[in-house]
Amino acid sequence: MDYRGIFEDAVDALRVEKRYRVFADLERVAGHFPHAVYRDGADNARDITIWCSNDYLGMGQHPKVIGAMQEAAGKLGAGAGGTRNISGTNRPLVELERSLADLHHKEAALVFTSGFVSNEASISTIARLIPNCLILSDQLNHASMIQGVRQSGMEKKIFRHNDLKHLRELLEAAGKQRPKLIVFESVYSMDGDIAPIAEICDLADEFNAMTYIDEVHAVGIYGPRGGGICERDGLMDRIDVIEGTLAKGFGVMGGYITANKAIVDAVRSYAPEFIFTTALPPALCAAARTSIEHLKVSSVEREGQQRQAARVKRVLAEAGLPVLPTETHIVPLIVGDARLCKAASDMLMDRHNIYIQPINYPTVPKGTERLRITPTPYHTDDMIAELCDALIAVWRQLDLPRDFDMSRLMEGKLIVGDLTLPTVGG
Numbered sequence: 001m002d003y004r005g006i007f008e009d010a011v012d013a014l015r016v017e018k019r020y021r022v023f024a025d026l027e028r029v030a031g032h033f034p035h036a037v038y039r040d041g042a043d044n045a046r047d048i049t050i051w052c053s054n055d056y057l058g059m060g061q062h063p064k065v066i067g068a069m070q071e072a073a074g075k076l077g078a079g080a081g082g083t084r085n086i087s088g089t090n091r092p093l094v095e096l097e098r099s100l101a102d103l104h105h106k107e108a109a110l111v112f113t114s115g116f117v118s119n120e121a122s123i124s125t126i127a128r129l130i131p132n133c134l135i136l137s138d139q140l141n142h143a144s145m146i147q148g149v150r151q152s153g154m155e156k157k158i159f160r161h162n163d164l165k166h167l168r169e170l171l172e173a174a175g176k177q178r179p180k181l182i183v184f185e186s187v188y189s190m191d192g193d194i195a196p197i198a199e200i201c202d203l204a205d206e207f208n209a210m211t212y213i214d215e216v217h218a219v220g221i222y223g224p225r226g227g228g229i230c231e232r233d234g235l236m237d238r239i240d241v242i243e244g245t246l247a248k249g250f251g252v253m254g255g256y257i258t259a260n261k262a263i264v265d266a267v268r269s270y271a272p273e274f275i276f277t278t279a280l281p282p283a284l285c286a287a288a289r290t291s292i293e294h295l296k297v298s299s300v301e302r303e304g305q306q307r308q309a310a311r312v313k314r315v316l317a318e319a320g321l322p323v324l325p326t327e328t329h330i331v332p333l334i335v336g337d338a339r340l341c342k343a344a345s346d347m348l349m350d351r352h353n354i355y356i357q358p359i360n361y362p363t364v365p366k367g368t369e370r371l372r373i374t375p376t377p378y379h380t381d382d383m384i385a386e387l388c389d390a391l392i393a394v395w396r397q398l399d400l401p402r403d404f405d406m407s408r409l410m411e412g413k414l415i416v417g418d419l420t421l422p423t424v425g426g
Helices: 001-014 063-077 091-103 115-129 144-153 163-176 197-206 259-269 282-297 300-318 338-352 381-398 407-412
Strands: 025-028 035-039 047-051 108-112 132-140 155-158 180-185 210-214 241-245 255-259 331-334 370-373
Touching: 047 381, 063 091, 063 259, 063 282, 063 331, 091 108, 091 255, 091 282, 108 115, 108 259, 115 144, 115 180, 115 210, 115 255, 115 259, 132 144, 144 180, 155 163, 163 180, 163 197, 180 197, 197 210, 210 338, 255 259, 300 331, 300 381, 338 370, 338 381
Parallel strands: 132 155, 132 180, 180 210, 210 241
Antiparallel strands: 025 035, 035 047, 108 255, 241 255, 331 370
């Protein structure tokens, strides 16, 4: 058996489909974001501008956040020493969970090593602990949520993306007596749209269902204190479990859930992903808490991001580029072909020193490949003008389409009633 050949063939198949992923060797420089140093295969270095970072507010380079990390590492060391069950809980982690519970006005919070792990562990554990639980999952939920649903082993139903009528039909078919868990996101990361949260909560109340929302692309960014879309819309008290990340709007690393003490304690006590995983180091926890507390009182970063995101959408649309209309900070630029999307990304880097990673299948459905642009407060008006000029040149050089049938966005996505790829990611 040629074991090596099996894996080489698998990777070669991705290359043929132009889905092979190449990581850009980037060196972010604190104080100069979104500028970075890029090194090619020959280790030649040049300055580039990043336009696709999930550090949406640039908090990963904030002086207070860096200072908190450095101070904690100097005092408490680099690592956590093991799992929380064996090594105890470091003090900055205790303070971080209290800060998160306060952010979302919940009784308790639980921190995981990543947002993927927090979704996978929490959804699967909560559903398993509810007898005869039926999970109702949005069609475009993130891969981590889909994995949590699968791992639970419970029955699942998929409702069409943000389709309240379809969700109602599934709830009615299940009946009010059967335990149910509705899992969905607030901001969907690839199309940049927002769930009808209030209406989903109304249905949950009517049909006696629990609600679980993923706010990873919203925490830090929306709401007067950065509590996400639920805070912005005054809905935090209507959601049973709010999940978020420390790695996007807050600029550090980790994931978490907030809920009542009973739910959090149950996940803490039963989820193997939590029990058997080394805790986040004290320095990361201190940095994340500093970022959260800063954004609770500072709106400068949020206002700057929203202003520049709106400007990018307006400038690109006026230039006739195929920008997907969104009401969020995410700016998808539709290409519609995997090979051309990769070619556009390469050309932006090679000729214009602009880094935007191509988003291809299975992250998005085939035929909806795109460049996903995420403006930050640190992208200046001059940078936006340079981006627009570069994109116009690339579109002209590759003869890319300037119009796109938006109805195609829903073609080829998840088959309703099944949890199969493609899945939304990022």
